[in-house]
Amino acid sequence: VADVPIGHITNGVHAESWIAAEIIALYDQYLGEDWTLRQTERTTWEAIDSIPSEELWQIHKKLKARLIDHARKNLEEQRRRAKDSPERIAEAQTLLNPEALTIGFARRFATYKRANLLFHDLPRLSRILNQSGRPVQILFAGKAHPADIPGQDLIREIYRVSQVDEFKGKIVMLENYDINLARYLVQGVDVWLNNPLRPLEASGTSGEKAALNGVINFSVLDGWWEEGYDGTNGWSIESSPDSDWQTQENENAESLYTKLEQEIIPLYYRQETYPEPWTAVMKRSIKTLSPEYNTHRMVQNYTDQFYAPTMSRYRKFQADGNHAAHTLAEFKLFILKNWGEVGSAIARDDLTLPASTGFKEVKVDIHLGQIAMKDVAAEIVYYADNKEGIWEPVHVPLIPEKDIDGGFSRFHTQIPSHLTHLKHYSVRVRPYHPLFNHHSEMSHNYTSVL
Structure with missing residues (x-):
């Protein structure tokens, strides 16, 4: 949620x-x-x-x-x-x-x-x-x-x-x-x-x-x-x-x-x-x-949280002959055309082994095909007990490292060692562009269990 x-x-x-x-x-x-x-x-x-x-x-x-x-x-x-x-x-x-x-x-x-x-x-x-x-x-x-x-x-x-x-x-x-x-x-x-x-x-x-x-x-x-x-x-x-x-x-x-x-x-x-x-x-x-x-507070909230940011975004997209709008539209068309190539996430470390230091280094190779690493947001997702008996998702961003052979790109991150006893991790990849209004602006989503 x-x-x-x-x-x-x-x-x-x-x-x-x-x-x-x-x-x-x-x-x-x-x-x-x-x-x-x-x-x-x-x-x-x-x-x-x-x-x-x-x-x-x-x-x-x-x-x-x-x-x-x-x-x-x-x-x-x-x-x-x-x-x-x-x-x-x-x-x-x-x-x-x-x-x-x-x-x-x-x-x-x-x-x-x-x-x-x-x-x-x-x-x-x-x-x-x-x-x-x-x-x-x-x-x-x-x-x-x-x-x-x-x-x-x-x-x-x-x-x-x-x-x-x-x-x-x-x-x-x-x-x-x-x-x-x-x-x-x-x-x-x-x-x-x-x-x-x-x-x-x-x-x-x-x-x-x-x-x-x-x-x-x-x-x-x-x-x-x-x-x-x-x-x-x-x-x-x-x-x-x-x-x-x-x-x-x-x-x-x-x-x-x-x-x-x-x-x-x-x-x-x-x-x-x-x-x-x-x-x-x-x-x-x-x-x-x-x-x-009261409605004064309510309308002020609508203005500050929704109306003003929307108007600001509108002005940004309208500037320079609608340059930002054209840029984002082209990006979305490119993603629509090439998203089918995204898949095959491979972990390069055994995530179930305990770490010798406070953090465990994790490397993940993800097949992106024609899509550049900068055009996606990748993360490791796992569930942890919040100490109230409720298991909640934890999201750890994956950092782009380098492109490798066969359309794969390598990402890395660190996970706190006290969490690595968990056996089920997933990698999630979504399109990313700095002009997005939010991370789910496009519905495309690739998830794979590591």
Whole structure:
């Protein structure tokens, strides 16, 4: 995989589009009105610590109350469309508690995102949501692709569970998920839940939007959260490394329940007039995640890592009447015509014998035919234990030495003597030109076991 010339840019979100107006006003006051121009600078966000915790909390409570009001209207309209009884319609205006710990889960309902992981142990979930004096409520929202029947089944399952007596008003499925509803949710819940099946989450951005508003993430370590989580700015849903999917499911569910029971719920309700320990995590989340997971940083990364180098390469190929472009095109045509002659790598030393010094000298004769030594990159490849039980490839470049008879060319290198007990080495030859963008620009590859 390390040989594949693929880079990555982690997604970011447009801060001004997702941060609540009240939070923006708070940032204007304490970070400076030009904070949006400095949002990728970590020093900008250090000023978060100067925001009085009670002021931050009161704004958050206002946003949560606004979310709950909107959710009640959503439920009322949902019940009117379903032609529910007048009592059921009226009940919608009393569901949800503005003082309760509120968890949000809203996104595309693909099956790998496991919206129903919370339902792994329903009796345990019931105990968590129905603790006396420590109410917890969970808001779900999302849509499945019209062709994704399993995703639609997840929505049905959530609605079915939400109608069970012990979960009524504690688990709520909001319909007609759109950008407007998403804004209410990422601005107003206390905790943002994300539990995809590793390693299937490409990035995920809903949690980034939530973090900008001071909502704390609680997520599987996958996608952006694997990079963003530092042990102090939210919570992780854990599983053992390289576990199979069923084991991961069981371990994730156990971790999810345990963190809620032992860390998240006790922290939220450890308060007097306002939860100082909770707002400390809110601030830590804002301070550490905001400078990194925004579109300013994302676009800058694209520019620095891909767009600018591509433009530079374009100018190089365009210069002097496209001289470099013609040179490289001619080289590739030559390789295409003559690569069939490459082969027959012969080791001139017994690689299995121990070396008397710290290194073992290796000579390899490779048949290149009409291709010059300077036009290939040759290397010895073997696998070695990385001391963590994983065997990884080791690449040792072969240095051109001289042309010899019969279309062969001799290369040499040195290998550390403590590695020469390995019995299986390979030589790999690929085309090389200084104008290549990366070593795999041409797919041609010759490999032979020595």
